Amino acid sequence: MIDYDKAIQQKRALAVHDISGVGKCSLTVALPIISAAGVECSVLPTAVLSTHTGGFTGYTCRDLTDDIIPMVRHWQSLKVKFDAIYTGYLGSFNQVQLMKKMINDLSNPDTLVLVDPVMGDNGRLYAAFNEAFPPEMLELCRVANIIKPNMTEACFLLGEKYKDGPYSREYIDDILTRLAVLTEKPSIVLTGAWLEDDLAHLGAATYDRSTGQIDYILGPTVEGSYHGTGDVFGSAIVGAALTGHSVAESVRIAVDFTVRAIRLTHAAGTEIRYGVNFEACLGSYIKDLGLF
Numbered sequence: 001m002i003d004y005d006k007a008i009q010q011k012r013a014l015a016v017h018d019i020s021g022v023g024k025c026s027l028t029v030a031l032p033i034i035s036a037a038g039v040e041c042s043v044l045p046t047a048v049l050s051t052h053t054g055g056f057t058g059y060t061c062r063d064l065t066d067d068i069i070p071m072v073r074h075w076q077s078l079k080v081k082f083d084a085i086y087t088g089y090l091g092s093f094n095q096v097q098l099m100k101k102m103i104n105d106l107s108n109p110d111t112l113v114l115v116d117p118v119m120g121d122n123g124r125l126y127a128a129f130n131e132a133f134p135p136e137m138l139e140l141c142r143v144a145n146i147i148k149p150n151m152t153e154a155c156f157l158l159g160e161k162y163k164d165g166p167y168s169r170e171y172i173d174d175i176l177t178r179l180a181v182l183t184e185k186p187s188i189v190l191t192g193a194w195l196e197d198d199l200a201h202l203g204a205a206t207y208d209r210s211t212g213q214i215d216y217i218l219g220p221t222v223e224g225s226y227h228g229t230g231d232v233f234g235s236a237i238v239g240a241a242l243t244g245h246s247v248a249e250s251v252r253i254a255v256d257f258t259v260r261a262i263r264l265t266h267a268a269g270t271e272i273r274y275g276v277n278f279e280a281c282l283g284s285y286i287k288d289l290g291l292f
């Protein structure tokens with residue numbers, strides 16, 4: 001039942017990612033998840049691809065860089081500001097640079113800026129990027145409130161060699177501490193935290209900028225590296241943060257949601273490049289947000 005007396009001004013997020021038509025990730029994931037949290041999800045599409053680039057060949061890609069400035073200008077003319085700006089896959093150097101101005105133009109002092117420095121996985125950069133890309137992405141990370149790298153992206157930001165997990169707690173703490181010094185402003189949610197003394201669990205290690213505290217927020221390990229799970233996780237954080245949850249609570253809710261989706265997809269035997277069945281888990285996500 002809708003309680004009309006409890007109507008509040010709806011929060012509005014801006015999701016800045018590509019649209020990959022097939023292979024669930026980026027905007028096809030951010031839109032439904034952020035909407036499920038009851039938050040308006042506006043979009044700034046960075047490119048349109050037939051599939052993502054992480055497990056397919058022969059994909060099409062139409063770059064939308066030239067549309068970014070006109071779209072932002074139009075929103076400025078409408079005096080539109082966003083409660084959250086969530087950036088993900090950016091197709092070029094130029095787009096990363098445009099993001100810094102866009103964030104400045106479309107945010108207010110309370111805007112949550114979540115930058116996912118999407119660049120690679122399993123120790124390798126995605127097909128569209130070269131070694132010059134990570135230093136540019138680092139500059140974007142410096143204007144965020146929260147960044148959400150995986151272990152590969154953290155190593156590329158730090159300019160060091162990637163190691164496969166599992167990891168010692170000292171190693172992950174050290175990565176987080178050095179990333180915190182390097183990026184200066186944001187809190188950090190590092191995904192792919194898998195500890196050698198607890199192989200049955202995997203999740204995120206977080207660095208809280210206001211306290212300097214490091215926490216591990218883990219769920220059961222499920223075999224298989226499914227595409228788009230970083231975007232499922234990031235979108236769930238944005239939805240939780242805009243419905244009044246702290247960063248730590250948001251990460252807990254997002255870990256649980258992502259793990260459920262991965263378990264379900266693994267149990268169904270779906271090919272990893274087609275992403276996870278997060279849709280079936282939206283009900284429990286909404287419940288965890290405490291919206292009803």
Ligand code: PXL
Nearest residue numbers: 025026052053054089228231
């Ligand atoms: O979810 C990451 C992602 C988003 N968009 C595109 C990608 C990838 C990862 O491969 O290729 C186009």
